[in-house]
Amino acid sequence: MHTRPRSHPGTAAPVLPEDSLAYALLTTAQLVADVVAGGTLTESLAKLWIARPATPPGVRGAILDLAYGTLRDFGRQDFILDKLLQKPLQEPVQSLLRVALHRLDTRPDTAHTTVDQAVSAAATVLGGNFKGVANGVLRNALRQAVDLNKAADADMVSEFRHPAWWIRRIRTQYPDNWRSILAAGNTHPPMALRINPLRATRDETLESFAEAELPVCVLPNGALLLERPVPVARIPGFVEGCVSVQDAGAQYAALHLDLADGQRVLDACAAPGGKTAHILESADVMLTALDTDPARARRVSENLDRLGLKANVKTADCRDLNRWWNGRPFDRILADVPCSASGVVRRNPDIKWLRRSDDIARFAAQQKEILEALWQVLAPGGKMLYVTCSVFAEENREQIAGFAARHPDCRRLSIADQPDCQYLPCAEHDGFFYSLLEKTP
Template identity: 60%
Template sequence: MPLRPSRAVRKPALPPLAEDSLALALSIAGEIVAGVINGRSLNDGLAGVWRTYPELSAAQRGAIMDLSYGCLRDYGRASLVLSRLLQQPLTETHTDGLLRVTLHRLETRPDQAHTTVDQAVEAAARIAGGGLKGLVNGVLRNALRQKDSLALTIKADSEASLRHPKWWIERIRKTWPREWASILEANNQHPPMSLRVNRRRATQREVIEALAEAGHPTRPLGEWGLRLEKPAPVAALPGFNEGLFSVQDWGAQQAAPLLDVADGMKVLDACSAPGGKAAHILEIADCSLTALDSDPLRLERVRTNLDRLGLAAQLQSLDARRIADRWRGERFDRILADVPCSASGVVRRHPDIKWLRRADDIGSFATVQAEILEALWSVLAPGGKMLYVTCSLFSEENSLQIARFAARHGDCTRVPLHGALERMLLPDADHDGFFLSLLQKNT
C-alpha cells in the first residue's frame, strides 16, 4: 500500500512506494539525513517522520533508523566518494541524502548491491519530479565499478577513514594521545543497551530472571545495573511499564551514587531532563528533590519517567543560571550539575553530533557551564556537595573547567573519587564517555 502522510501534517505526500519496499526506507532516510545536513538534529528528524507517517510499520521504522544512523556514522566517507563521483555538489538535498544513505548500504550490504541500486533509482524517480534519476543511477553504478580505487582513497583520508571531522580528530588526539584511536573506534560502534533496576520495586536477580524468561539475556553491571546481550525495543521488555527498571547507560549510572545523598536531604537536579539521574537519586534515598530544566516540554519527560517508577519530585522549569532569582536564601545539601555540553562522549548514540558541531562550539559550551556552576554554587549549603557531570571528552568542558572554578573559589574543596580528583570514563563496550567531579563547599 502506498505510504501517505497523516492529514494533520501539511506536507506533500511521498509519491506511492510500497510500504515494505527498500526504496521507501532509502527515500525517507535520505530525507532525514538531508535535514541533518541543513542543521536539524537526527532526533528531531526521526520524530518528524513518525508524526508525518504514523502508519509506518515497526519493521520500516527499524530500517529507516538503521539507515539514518549508519549513514551519519559514515558521513565523512560518503562526502569523499561523492566529491569524486559528482562534477559539482548537488543542490537538491533530498537526492543528496538518498545518495549518502545508499552508499552506506552498498558498503555494509555488498551482497545486495544490485537490489540496493535498483531501489535507490526507484526512489530517485519520485523525488523532485524524477529529474535526477539518471544521475543517481550513474553515480551508484560508478561507485560499484570504482569500489577498489575508492576504498584506497577513503583509507588515505583521515576524515573518511576515521569517520569524524578533522578538527574533532585532532582535538581528541591532543587530549588523549594514547587512547585517541580506540576512542574514535568506539564512537563508530553501535552503543550498548543498559538497564538500571529500580531497587524500590525489584532486585537485580528478579529482573535478570524475568528478562531471560522472555528471551532477553543480560549480564549484571555492578549491584543494580544490567546490560542486554542484544538491544531490544523497550516495549518488548517485561517489567518496564511496571517501573521495575529504567534504560540508562552504565556510565550515567555512576553519577547518583557519587553524590552521597542521604535520607532527609534537600537535593537539586539542576539540568534534569529526561530524568534518569533524578530517578536514580530518589531510588537511593528518601530525600526532597527538585528537578530543574529550562525546557518545559523536556521537563514533562521527567514527570512521565518518575510516575512510571512510582517516584515524586518538585518540578521547576527554569534556566539553572537564573536559580538565585528563584531560590533566594534557600540552600541545597546536594546538587547534581549535569550540564549542557558538546556530547562528544555519546556520539555513537547521536552520530549527527559529530557533523553538526563546530570547533568553536566547545568554547561556547564552556562559557555556559561556568555560568551554571557559579549560579549553583550560590545555592549550595555550607558543607554541601555538588557533582559536576558532562558527557564530553574535551578537557575545556571537564578538567580545565573544574580547575578554573576551584581556583576562583577558596571555599571549594575537590573530593576524591576512587582515589583521584576526578573520574573520566572513556567510551567502551559497556558505557559511553562521562566526566565526573565532586566539589564540597567549605563550612
Template identity: 60%
Template sequence: MRLPADSLGYALQASARLVAEVLDGANLTDGFERMQQAHPDWAEGTRGAVRDLAWSTLREYGRGDAVLRHLLHAPPPSFVRALLLVAVHRLGQRPEQAHTVVDQAVQAVAAEMPGMRGMVNAVLRNALRQKASWADWIGVDEAARHAHPRWWLERLRRSHPERWEAVLDAGNQHPPMALRVNRRRMTVDEALAMLQQAGVPGHRLENDAVLLERPVAVARLPGHGEGLLSVQDAGAQWAARLLDARDGERVLDACAAPGGKSAHLLERADVDLLALELDPQRAERIGRNLARLGLAAQVRVADCRDLHAWWDGRPFDRILADVPCSASGVARRHPDIKWLRRDEDIGRFAAQQAEILDALWQTLAPDGTMLYVTCSVFDEENRLQIARFRARHGDAEQLPIDNRPDCQLFPNAEHDGFYFALLRKSR
C-alpha cells in the first residue's frame, strides 16, 4: 500500500521512520538527508511536513513517552512505537484534527506493518479518551515535564541555578532563523530591503545578523544562491566579530565544518585562512560553501591535535577553536542530541577539548589571540574548561568580553546557546 506523498499519513509514516532510527541510536540530520536523497521528487510541502513532525516529536519525546507508558501494556515494534509518538505529539498540537490524525496514523501503519493497524487504532482512541489525564501523567515526572533527560536537568541546575528552567523551556521551542550578510557583496540595509521586497521580512540585531520574522525555505531566500546571504544562527555570528582578525593576518579555523565561521572571517577581512576538518565529507562542504560566496581558503583534512600532520611551523595570529562539544545549546535545532547523549559523554568531550586547546596553543604566535567556542551550556565544557587551561598555561591571559571574563549566550528567541572565551598568548 502506497500513501499519497501529500497526505498526512505519508508524513506520519516517514517521520516515524526517522524517529525510530534515532531511538535506535542514529543521527537525525544524517537520517533525514539520506531520506531526501532517496526521494528527490519530494515537494517542498512534503519535505517540510516530514521534518517538522520528526523534529517536534523528538523535542518533546519525554512527554510523549510518558503518555505512552500509560497506554501500552507491552513494547511494540520500534516503528510502531515511533509512529505512536508522532501521532500523540500531533494530537497534542492539533486536537481539532483528532479524527484525521487517528485515521491517517492507521493508514501509515497499514502501509508499513498491516498487522498492527488494529493495535494503533485502539491505542490512539484510548489516548483520546484519556486526554484529560495527559497533563497529570507528564507532570509527575520531572524529566517528562521539561522534556529533557534527568542528568541534563541536574547539570543545568548546578551550572545555572538561576535560569535552568528558562534554558530548558527555550530548548523545547522551534529555533529562530537568522541570516549572515556577505559584507563583500552588499550592506545589511541593502539585504533587508531585498528580503522585504521578496516577502521575507526580518530585522537587524546588534551584531548585524538578520533575524527573520519566521523561518522560510532556503529556496525562498533571494541572493542565497548568488552568495549574498548565508543561513547562520545569530549567536554563531559573534565568533568572527570577537576574534576580530585583520587584513594580512594568518588565521586558523581548527574545527571548521561546515564552514560558516570560516566564511564569516573571510567576509570581514583579507586573511590567510587555513580551515581544518577531521571528516573528509564535511571538509567538502567547507569548499562548497566558500565557492558559493566567492571566497578562498586552504582547506585540509586533519586532526587539529596532530600537529605533525598539518602544521608547517609558522605561527598563527588568530585561532578559532570551535571545538566538538555536547551541543547542549543547540538541542532544539538537533533534538536527537537530548536522547542520544549520556551524562558520561560530557567528561569525554571535556577531555577532547583540553587536548585540542593544548595542541593549538603551541601554534599561536606571541601576542596572538585564540577564541574558544562551544555550543554548550554546561560549565564543564565552558568556564571550568578555560579555568583548567589557564592553570596549565601560565602564558595565557583571558581577555574580557563586553566587560565580563567570558560570554555565555543562552538559547532564546533570537539565537542558540554558545560560549566564548578570548585568550591572548603573552610574549
C-alpha cells in the first residue's frame, strides 16, 4: 500500500488508489473527524460500508485498525499536535495528522512510507493547501520524537489516553488499580466464545478448534478465550449455531440469574441478544425479550434464529408497562440497563471522547426509572439481576444501594460470597457489574 495518487480527468484533486495506504489514512481521518464532530464510530462505519460496499476485505481491515487505534490513542495525538501547530487545522486534515501520528507510533519501521502517504492524502483535500503543512508537522514529529514523548508522558490525558474527568473519577473510585483499568481501556479487546450446549458439547467444540489450529483456553465460567481474534468465518461451528461470540464477562449473566426450567423470564433490554440466547441455552424457560428499537429487536430475532432458539421478542420501552406487559409477573428478570459503557471502552473507543461527566448522572436517572418499573412486574420470591457494562460506582453499587433503601421488599443476594460483583476489564474479559435482587413475599 505505497502508491502515488493519480490524476482523475475532470477534477482538480488527484484520486487515491483504493489499495494505497494514503486511501486508508484519509478514509480513517474522515471517520475520526465524524467522531470529533459528535458522531459515533459505529454509525460512521455503517454509512461508509453502505456507500462503498465493494471495499476489499484487506482495505476494510486496514481502515478498521487505523480507526480504532487512533481513537484509543486520541488524547496523545492532540497533545503532540498542540506542540507542533499554532492552531488546529481544518478537518479532515487535523484528523489525518492524528491517524498518521498513531501509525508512526505503532509502526515506526514504516515511518517514511507513512509520511509519504499522509502527504499524498493531504494533497487530495481542501485544494491540497495543507500538503506542505502535513509534511512539515509529521517530519517534525519524527525529529522531535524523544522530547515530544517525554512531555506527553508527563501529561495526564496524554499518558492515559482518557479525558481528565474520566481519569479523576476512576482514580477516586479505584485508588489501588486505577492505572490498570485505564490501561485496559487502551488495549485490543479479547475474543471469547460461548458454547451452545443444545448443539455441541465442550469436548466436541474443543476438538473442532484443535483441528482448525485455533488455540483456545476454557475460563472458569465456561467461556472459550481465543489466543488471538479471528474472523467469524474461521470459527468452527459458528454458522451451525454451535458457538457464539460473546465477551467472557457477559457470560456471567445467565449463570448469576439462578435459572430453572419452566420459569417466566424477562430480558428487559435485550439487543443484540447474546444474553437472551445464553438464557435459553441454559434452561427451558418462557422468555420475553424487549428492546426499544425495531432494528435492534430484529437483530435479537436473527441471532436466536441462527441458534435455533425461540423467544417472544417485542419492540417496547420496558418502562412503559401498559405497552407490553400482560399483567403476569416474571420469575426472573435480566435488567441489562443502558449505561456509560465505561467497562467496554476498548471495543468502542469513541465513547471516551463522546461522553461528558454529567452524562453519568443522566444514565443513573434512566437506570433508576427502569429498576422502578421492572420491580412492579417481578413476582414475589422472584429475582432480578441488575447488569451494566460500566465501572462507575454511580451506575452500579450506588444505584443498587439507593434502590434497596427505597424498597423494604428488596433483598440483596450474594454473588460468589460478595454483596455484588464488579468485574474490571482485563486480558480475559471486559468490565461488568452484577447485582442480584430478590423480591421478598
